[in-house]
Amino acid sequence: MEMMNPQEIRIEDYTYNLPPERIAKYPLEDRDHAKMLYYAEGNIESYDFTDMPSLLPSNSVLVMNTTKVIRARLTFFRQTGARIEVFCLEPYSPSLYELSLSTKHEVIWHCLVGQSRKWKEEYLYQPLADGTLLKVSRVDVHCTSGSLIRFEWSNEMTFGELLEHLGELPIPPYLNRDTEESDLRDYQTVYAREEGSVAAPTAGLHFTEDLLSRLKEKGVEQIPITLHVGAGTFLPVKSATMGGHEMHTEVIEVRLSSLQSIYNALLEKRPIVSVGTTSTRTLESLYYMGIQVIESANDPLSVPQWIPYETTTTASTEEAIKALIDYLEDKGVDRLFGQTQLIIVPGYAYKLVDYLITNFHQPNSTLLLLVAAFIGSDWHKIYDFALRNNYRFLSYGDGSLLKKRQVSSNV
Numbered sequence: 001m002e003m004m005n006p007q008e009i010r011i012e013d014y015t016y017n018l019p020p021e022r023i024a025k026y027p028l029e030d031r032d033h034a035k036m037l038y039y040a041e042g043n044i045e046s047y048d049f050t051d052m053p054s055l056l057p058s059n060s061v062l063v064m065n066t067t068k069v070i071r072a073r074l075t076f077f078r079q080t081g082a083r084i085e086v087f088c089l090e091p092y093s094p095s096l097y098e099l100s101l102s103t104k105h106e107v108i109w110h111c112l113v114g115q116s117r118k119w120k121e122e123y124l125y126q127p128l129a130d131g132t133l134l135k136v137s138r139v140d141v142h143c144t145s146g147s148l149i150r151f152e153w154s155n156e157m158t159f160g161e162l163l164e165h166l167g168e169l170p171i172p173p174y175l176n177r178d179t180e181e182s183d184l185r186d187y188q189t190v191y192a193r194e195e196g197s198v199a200a201p202t203a204g205l206h207f208t209e210d211l212l213s214r215l216k217e218k219g220v221e222q223i224p225i226t227l228h229v230g231a232g233t234f235l236p237v238k239s240a241t242m243g244g245h246e247m248h249t250e251v252i253e254v255r256l257s258s259l260q261s262i263y264n265a266l267l268e269k270r271p272i273v274s275v276g277t278t279s280t281r282t283l284e285s286l287y288y289m290g291i292q293v294i295e296s297a298n299d300p301l302s303v304p305q306w307i308p309y310e311t312t313t314t315a316s317t318e319e320a321i322k323a324l325i326d327y328l329e330d331k332g333v334d335r336l337f338g339q340t341q342l343i344i345v346p347g348y349a350y351k352l353v354d355y356l357i358t359n360f361h362q363p364n365s366t367l368l369l370l371v372a373a374f375i376g377s378d379w380h381k382i383y384d385f386a387l388r389n390n391y392r393f394l395s396y397g398d399g400s401l402l403k404k405r406q407v408s409s410n411v
Contacts, residue, residue, distance in 0.1 A: 009242045015363040017363075022393045023397070025177060026182070033050060034048065034399060035049075035389075036206070036401055037385065049207070050211065053220070056215070061271070062215060062223065063262070064191055064204055064207075064222060064223070064225070065201040066193040066225070067193075067194050068197065072087055072163065072169075074163075076136065077124075078121065086136065087113075087146075088110075089111055090109065091109050092110055094107065098195075101195050106153075107159045110146050111147055112147070123135050130155055134162060135151075137150050170198050172395050190208060200229070200395065201229060202396075203277070220273075226253040227279070227340075229278055230249075231248070232247065233367075236365055237365065245366070247366070250339065250341075251337070256334045266352070277358055277370050281370075285340040286352070287321070287352060288303045288342065290319070290324040293326075294315055294323045300327070302338060302340075303338070304341055305342065305343050320351075343366060345370075355401060355404065357402075358399060358402065359395065360397055374405070375404070386400075
């Protein structure tokens with residue numbers, strides 16, 4: 001049967017009724033005691049996350065997104081008292097997260113500005129503890145994502161320290177509550193290291209140091225990668241078909257040592273277990289980066305949204321990852337910096353991921369489409385099971401461990 005054009009997929013076919021009371025507003029006190037739906041070969045069983053070591057093959061590798069959520073939401077007030085909210089999305093100058101967050105005195109970021117029409121003055125100010133001021137202004141440059149905002153200050157704090165001092169941690173809007181002190185701990189994975197996200201890779205919130213230790217004792221290798229999660233992760237699909245939906249560009253950082261570990265796992269036929277949709281999109285994007293290296297593309301480390309459905313390459317996954325490793329080694333760098341708009345929808349052929357650990361996602365979302373691409377039409381079955389069995393949904397809710405199902409249709 002001929003596969004449907006992925007751009008013609010209707011989002012209304014990927015929805016379900018999510019009662020508001022099923023949305024978890026807070027996590028469980030013990031992260032790893034959340035329920036974990038286990039799906040394999042069409043069968044569903046219910047466990048807790050503490051049971052994971054008994055379910056994963058001992059030779060598997062666990063790939064985790066080590067991004068850390070920053071306090072990206074800043075509030076300023078006009079002289080009239082009008083509140084202006086500035087939500088930092090991603091750095092513009094310097095453009096690398098690590099460099100921008102360690103910069104002093106001046107940076108420029110892509111931002112969303114709340115109550116933008118009320119911002120009449122050239123500058124807005126925020127007093128700092130030492131009596132100096134943080135000054136913000138618009139940069140008159142056209143950009144597709146929000147506004148370019150210049151931040152200027154005179155003391156010796158880095159921009160990361162300023163955000164830590166003045167900013168608020170952004171939690172998902174569907175929680176319908178303000179950020180609380182507990183979120184500073186709860187809305188970070190225990191392995192968060194690389195600052196840059198405005199949303200947590202929430203499948204990883206279920207892991208504890210104890211659970212990671214038990215997985216390591218079993219022989220499960222743990223491989224860090226990074227995708228800085230953008231604000232687009234909260235957005236439902238508003239177009240009737242997927243061709244009208246544009247994925248936000250997100251930044252990927254992967255160390256050469258992690259690439260080599262992934263390559264070795266592929267050669268040794270070890271199952272690759274991806275923690276969350278962000279790790280999954282990163283892993284699958286690495287394949288297409290490697291393909292673009294093989295094909296000598298002008299910008300091989302930038303993955304367009306629809307590339308999987310347009311490319312005709314016959315290169316294997318091992319060949320693609322090896323090409324990427326060789327590319328970095330030839331350039332004498334030990335870390336990949338790239339970006340991806342990759343969208344994974346039914347009909348997508350997964351290249352690296354064998355198991356997916358993920359939460360239960362919003363209706364009409366690209367995250368739900370990614371799950372449907374992984375297990376086919378059985379996504380209906382696992383969501384029905386979760387709803388009937390009192391699973392908690394979305395970022396602070398329960399989760400699932402899914403074994404990839406070979407699917408050929410687009411349902």
